[in-house]
Amino acid sequence: MSIAEEYRPLILVAEDDESNFKLIKAIIGRKCDIIWAKNGEEMVNNYRENKDHVAAMLMDIKMPIMNGLDATKIIREEGCTLPIIMQTAYAFSSDRENAMKCGASEVLVKPITLATLRGGLSRFLPQLVW
Numbered sequence: 001m002s003i004a005e006e007y008r009p010l011i012l013v014a015e016d017d018e019s020n021f022k023l024i025k026a027i028i029g030r031k032c033d034i035i036w037a038k039n040g041e042e043m044v045n046n047y048r049e050n051k052d053h054v055a056a057m058l059m060d061i062k063m064p065i066m067n068g069l070d071a072t073k074i075i076r077e078e079g080c081t082l083p084i085i086m087q088t089a090y091a092f093s094s095d096r097e098n099a100m101k102c103g104a105s106e107v108l109v110k111p112i113t114l115a116t117l118r119g120g121l122s123r124f125l126p127q128l129v130w
Contacts, residue, residue, distance in 0.1 A: 007127045008033055009055030014043035014071060015087075016063040020110070024058060027114050028121065031130060040066030044074050056083040056124055058117075061090075061099060069102045076103035083124035087112060 011028060014037040015021040021036055028034070035050060037043035040063055047054065057075070059068040072084050086104040088095050096107045106120050118130050 007129070009125055009128060010035065010050060010053045011121070012037065012043060012046050012050065012054055012057045014038075014040060014058065014063060014068060015060045017060075020060070020112075023112065024117065027112070027117050031128060032121075039063045040068055040071030043068075043071045047075050047080065048078075051080065054082055056085065056121060059084055059086045059104070061086055061088045061095065069098060072099070072102045072104060083121075085120050085124070 008031065010033045012035050013021060013024055015024060016038050025034055032055075035046050037046050040059075043057070043059065044066070047057070059072055061068040068086055072086065075084065083105040084103060085106045085108060086099045087108050087110055088099070089110045091109045099107045105124060108116050108120055122128055122130070
């Protein structure tokens, strides 16, 4: 790949808090294309509209209208095998277990840092160079 053809994965981000979304965008926006959903229902719709182009998803667990666990279940039931990295403000092991049961590929605890977010994405998208 030449510099002109730099790998720019499309990442779907579900995050109801605008300041958290801005942080995520600041961390990955230079190297990734991002579509923002403010709740799980929007995330499911964004996935359906973009499923042929999406590389990975970042999914907040606690959101209005539809939470990230339910959205992940629906996306997985539709045959999606893409990485879904869930984010939670709660570090309880039960939250992690529930997320993994719903189909999460990884669970990150907030506050999300540059190193954890980039590291999580790099694990699933090794061709992504920061």
